[in-house]
Amino acid sequence: MMKEIYITDYNCVTPLGFDVESNWNALLEGKSGVALHKIIDNHEDFYVSKIDSKKLEIEFKRFFDFAQNDNFTRLEKMFLLSLKPLVERHPISDETAFILSTTKGNISLLKNQTILPEGVFLSRLAQKIADFFGFKTKPIVVSNACVSGVMAIAVAKNMIQAGKYKDAFVVAGDEISEFVISGFNSFQAIGTEICKPYDKNRDGINIGEASAAVYITSKPNQNEKFRFKILGDSAINDANHISGPSRTGDGLFASIKNAMTEAQVSAEQIDFISAHGTATIYNDEMEAIAFNRMELQHVPLNSLKAYYGHCLGASGLLESIISMESSLKNTLIPSKNFKETGTSQPLNIIKENQPAEIKYILKTASGFGGCNAAIVLEKC
Template identity: 45%
Template sequence: MDNVYLSHNNILSSLGFDSFTVIDSIEKGNCGLSVYNDNKVLHVPFCSSRIDPRELQNRYEILGPKTEHTRLEKMMLVSLYDTISKSNVTLDERTGLLISTTKGNIDVLEEESSFPEYRAYLSELGDQIQDFFGFHDKAIIVSNACVSGILTIAVAKRLIRQGRYDRIFVVAGDLVTQFILSGFNAFQALSLESCRPYCNSRTGINIGEVAASVLVTKNPSELAPESVQIMGEASCNDANHISGPSRTGEGLYRCIENAVLQSGMEKNDIDYISGHGTATMFNDEMESIAFDRAGLSRTPVNSLKSYFGHTLGASGLLESIIGMHSLHRNTLFASLGFKELGVSRPMNIITETTKKDINVFLKTASGFGGSNTAVIFKKV
């Protein structure tokens, strides 16, 4: 059976417009979150990460587009263009396109938008990206709440293993919008401070925006220096509640167990966990229970939400890309702002960015509707 790898990649975020700039910034302990007072999107101040619109427009214009694109489409196009260019891959019939997002072009439904309402359909977003680059097949959209980004990697691996494609480009993105902020504000979940996942003094979630892209391939000749192999993956639904995770961590626990089983590895081979870590009470507690049940309470764990906020359907892909760079830099990145454990089960939170010989990491994600996904990656 073919091995499948993550290869060339790009991150577009408040910390930079390419992966290496972003990783350097994280290693220095920089935070991409800021407090905004923008009545167009929320009637109260909020803490968030947002992509510089001027820099985005400059990068977009270099592409020489022939049609008008939304802000999310511009983000995805700029990110994916960088990844495709670095890969030197031909976009033939053996090359697929997967798109991950939670809400897509939801901002076109706002009053000030100049785009027609049909641009809010996720299929239209897929068509715009496919047409721009000239992919042979229509884009496959993965939109399963906040596990979308990491689930898309799992779906790409499955499609390649099934022989449908030799390689797949994955691009993910979500926006900070009125719809999303007002929803989390209604939950009383937004924090005006930078989020502190798993910390006893955490005050809630931040929403961020990011675009990220990666080449998933079975061909060793198409690998980047920072490539990792996808060893095992699993996804399941805990069927607990529309917005609340299982109190027993059942769904995430089963994902971890199945991903480990598929990988053929032992749990003590896992050098660290890149957790979901939203800094909300129910999510952080559920993760601590699931990790403890899986026998991973001593494994180093971080959450990267403290750098970008929760970037929704892009978060899993973003954090997987950072994880692959973490392995090749032999560096464990700190969870910013963590002070004191605020969950019921023991967790080994990474409090300082540390150099360490590491080869394998586990990425987990959980989302609304009871969705859970876990993927294990190994350094190439």
Template identity: 85%
Template sequence: MRKEIYITDYSCVTPLGFNVDTNWKALLEGRSGVDLHKIIDNQDALYASMIDSEKLNEEFNRFFTQKDIPNFTRLEKMLLLSIKPLVEQHTISEDTAFILSTTKGNISLLKNQSELPEGVYLSKLAGKIADFFGFKTKPIVVSNACVSGVMAIAVAKNMIQAGKYKDAFVIAGDELSEFVISGFNSFQAIGSGPCKPYDKNRDGINIGEAAATVYITSNPSQNEKFRFNVLGDSAINDANHISGPSRTGDGLYASIRNAMAEANVSSEQIDFISAHGTATLYNDEMEAIAFNRMELQNIPLNSMKGYYGHCLGASGLLESIISMESALHSTLLPSKNFEETGVTQPLNIIRENQSAEIKYILKTASGFGGCNAAVVLEKC
């Protein structure tokens, strides 16, 4: 008999707040973290979703002693604040996994350096956070472009089912940096204004930053506030292009198909889709094709990028958390900035806050290198 795997707790740190409740309230009010920010000195300001550094430090000072502050980078502070509430609620044992999802980690440490700083290695970043909280197992890093957050959930699920661990803390984080902004600029993928996923007038992404953490276990206690069963997962690489998505949606289609098959749920049973929705021309079109191939075109769907921007390795985990909040509150959130359909295939884009019973959630992600991932969650 297959071991059931549950998400029973989560936390997040974003431009909209330093806990889930604050984020949920902001989202209900339609607030967005996307605004104009000047990130690179010799370039114009651009639209991005950025955590206020002063507020971040204030929050960090509330929970950590003064002597800790100089030892941590800005990203590390985000990660520490995200995981702390969960570590306080759940026991770390010899069988507890620590899984870090990130795309670029401490890439900002490379600025103006002639030699490679030790802290830029993702393994060192994971080890530093894990050691601080006393994890006893070797940290696991999931760094597969923008599907990392969704894949990290899958890695935890599969390792617990295989008996490698009894539970896991999955933490994800990425920050805004000159490196990332310059990279997306080179693809001419940065939007001229607040991003508009699936909209006719979309013209590119907004980069964002966040940290998020979930606790995953095969043996939930009786006093958990909620449980979400991780029913199915899949990750497929379509090997299409180093940065461009498949025009046929093959990889995403296969990921969704496999995840739903493992979950043993049909397209009609899915109540809500938390999509990737980057607001680039080709990504959104590819997703629309894949969803239609799976006959999911009538299922309510949103992208959270209009609220948070694209948070890279944190996106999949953060957006999974928000989708679970939607289920707990029986509320579908609109896909912000969407006005008129700009993809060739029909989709049921959510336009306003609306009540709905949500039991089965499909979360998808796609990224550079042709990677795609999907996970099916069930509210218990």
């Protein structure tokens, strides 16, 4: 029998707050972190979800009172803030894994540089964070486009089950950068307003930034406030296109099917789907097809992108955390800005805050390069 693996602690740093409680309260009130910001000089403003830099500095100096504050980039400070409470509550041993999820890391360091800075390498970024907290094992980097956050949970689960580690800290993060905004803008994929996942009038994505962290273990202690068992996981590449999703949803369908098979959970048992929902025409359509192929069209579903924007490597982990908080609070959060179905296949989009018993959660993600991932969580 395989070891049972649990998520027993988490934290996040986002434009809506610097801990889970403040984020949850903001979501209950329907607040969005998405607003117009100047990202590229001599260019129109973009709707993005951006952490206030002054607040970030104040919070960082409050928790990290030492002279070397300026030795960390803005993204690194986000990582440190999200991880600190978890590290304080759970001891690090010689058998503790440290896993960092990101798509672009310190990409902003490249601006106006002629020589490649050391900090731009993801391995160096991960080692710097690991060294700060005193991790004894070599850091693991998960960087697979926008499924990175979900895959990082799966990597931790599988490595602990294989006996490589006893427990793991997973941290995920990305920041708003001119590089990323320019890239998505070149695809004409950025929305002209706060995004509308699955809605008939959706017109594109909002980019966001955040960091999030979870603690994963096979041996939860009796003092844990909660436990979520990671029942199943899968990641499948549909090999369809460098940036376009499969029109038939093959990769996402296979990922969900594999994860649910491992979890031994049927479509009727899934209580809630935390979907990717980028509000681009093709992504939302692909997801609707995949969910219907799995006979999950009846399951309450939301996307958090209109609250947080698309936080790239952080999105899957952040949205998993909010899903678990929904389960603990027995409350479904609406998919903000959804009014009229804009997909060819039906979905049960959540339209308002509503009470619900949530035991089994399906979390999905999809990204550039044809990558797709899914995990199934169970509240214990």
